[in-house]
Structure formats: C-alpha cells, structure tokens
Amino acid sequence: xxxxxxxxxxxxxxxxxxxxxxxxxxxxxxxxxxxxxxxxxxxxxxxxxxxxxxxxxxxxxxxxxxxxxxxxxxxxxxxxxxxxxxxxxxxxxxxxxxxxxxxxxxxxxxxx
Amino acid sequence: xxxxxxxxxxxxxxxxxxxxxxxxxxxxxxxxxxxxxxxxxxxxxxxxxxxxxxxxxxxxxxxxxxxxxxxxxxxxxxxxxxxxxxxxxxxxxxxxxxxxxxxxxxxxxxxxx
Numbered sequence: 201x202x203x204x205x206x207x208x209x210x211x212x213x214x215x216x217x218x219x220x221x222x223x224x225x226x227x228x229x230x231x232x233x234x235x236x237x238x239x240x241x242x243x244x245x246x247x248x249x250x251x252x253x254x255x256x257x258x259x260x261x262x263x264x265x266x267x268x269x270x271x272x273x274x275x276x277x278x279x280x281x282x283x284x285x286x287x288x289x290x291x292x293x294x295x296x297x298x299x300x301x302x303x304x305x306x307x308x309x310x311x312x
Numbered sequence: 313x314x315x316x317x318x319x320x321x322x323x324x325x326x327x328x329x330x331x332x333x334x335x336x337x338x339x340x341x342x343x344x345x346x347x348x349x350x351x352x353x354x355x356x357x358x359x360x361x362x363x364x365x366x367x368x369x370x371x372x373x374x375x376x377x378x379x380x381x382x383x384x385x386x387x388x389x390x391x392x393x394x395x396x397x398x399x400x401x402x403x404x405x406x407x408x409x410x411x412x413x414x415x416x417x418x419x420x421x422x423x424x425x
Binding site: 204206232234236241242243244245246249289291293297298299300301302303304305 | 316343345352353354355356357360362367368370371403405410411413414415416417418419
C-alpha cells in the first residue's frame with residue numbers, strides 16, 4: 201500500500217520567517233495531495249491541496265509544490281505568524297481509492 | 313449543523329466493554345469516513361461509506377470493529393471487547409462527493425482503562 205513520509209517532525213521559526221515541510225510517497229498512481237492543519241483538540245482542517253496535473257499552487261501565504269517524478273511534495277508558508285503554530289499533516293490519495301493516507305505530522309512553532 | 317458533529321467528545325471505558333461512537337456529517341454529504349489517530353501520529357483510515365454502504369472497510373483492524381450508516385446520514389462506529397490499545401481519537405469526516413474535500417469533526421477521544 202501507499203507509504204507517506206513527512207519531515208521534519210518539528211520545526212521552530214521566528215515570526216516572519218518561511219517554513220517548509222516535505223513529504224514523499226511511494227505509489228506513482230497517487231493523484232491528490234492535500235495538506236491539513238490540526239490545532240490542539242481539533243480535527244484536521246484542509247489548508248491547501250494539489251492534484252497530479254499541476255506542479256504548483258498558491259493561496260496567499262501558503263503554497264504547495266509537487267514533483268511527480270521524484271514522488272515528493274512540499275508545503276511552503278511565508279511570513280509566518282504565531283497563529284500558524286499547529287501540527288501540519290500531508291496526505292495522499294491514490295487513483296481508484298477514496299481513502300487518504302496521512303504522514304506522521306510536523307509540529308510547527310512560530311515564536312513572536 | 314454547520315460542521316461534522318461527533319459524540320461523545322470523550323469516552324472512558326474499561327477493558328472488555330462495548331462502545332459506540334456517533335458521527336453526524338454535514339447535511340447532504342454522501343461520503344463519510346472514519347479515521348483513528350493515536351497520540352503523535354497522523355490519522356489512520358478505518359472505513360469509508362458512500363451512502364448507506366461501506367465501500368471500503370480495509371482499514372478496520374479486526375472484527376471487534378464495526379460501523380454502520382443505515383440511512384445514509386448518521387454513522388455509528390462500534391467497538392466490541394475494547395482493549396487498551398484501542399485508546400485513540402476517533403475522527404469522522406464527510407465529503408459532498410467522491411474525490412471532494414474532507415471536512416473533519418473534532419473527534420471522540422476513547423480511553424480504555
């Protein structure tokens with residue numbers, strides 16, 4: 201089955217810096233790559249997603265890039281703010297399946 | 313309601329007991345998912361419903377776990393003979409269509425003593 205690895209497990213940055221989180225996946229048939237933000241005691245919330253026919257997508261301070269050949273995708277957050285502090289998960293969906301396979305998460309801490 | 317609603321938010325039970333966890337999806341969402349999240353881990357897929365039928369139950373860990381969605385809306389996850397290893401947050405998500413965005417509830421935290 202699909203295997204998703206996520207790095208780093210923790211990331212500390214100063215307010216205003218950029219943050220980058222990377223994920224790799226194993227199944228070349230994967231076609232949907234969402235990123236979720238999870239705050240303490242809450243369920244995951246979708247922040248951005250990308251499909252396999254697109255290489256990059258941007259939404260204000262958040263962007264995702266996809267390299268299908270290398271089977272990895274990354275989340276980029278610019279001008280980080282303290283409220284960006286949370287756990288971020290990447291996920292992968294494979295063609296023919298509806299389930300998402302999640303990475304192990306990255307705890308992002310943005311210090312004022 | 314505006315979002316996915318899960319009850320109870322917290323459940324403490326003793327080893328060997330039976331528990332039921334309820335999920336009320338966003339109105340009109342036909343797809344419903346159950347995931348399990350252990351401490352420090354990402355959500356792990358359990359089961360997916362499209363309408364009333366379980367279209368993919370490949371993530372259920374064993375036959376102690378069962379889920380139903382009899383009218384295509386509310387779903388119940390049932391766990392028999394609970395074990396300490398079942399302790400986790402059980403997340404429910406719904407989607408308006410196959411391949412659409414998943415909206416998660418806040419989860420039910422299960423603790424088995």
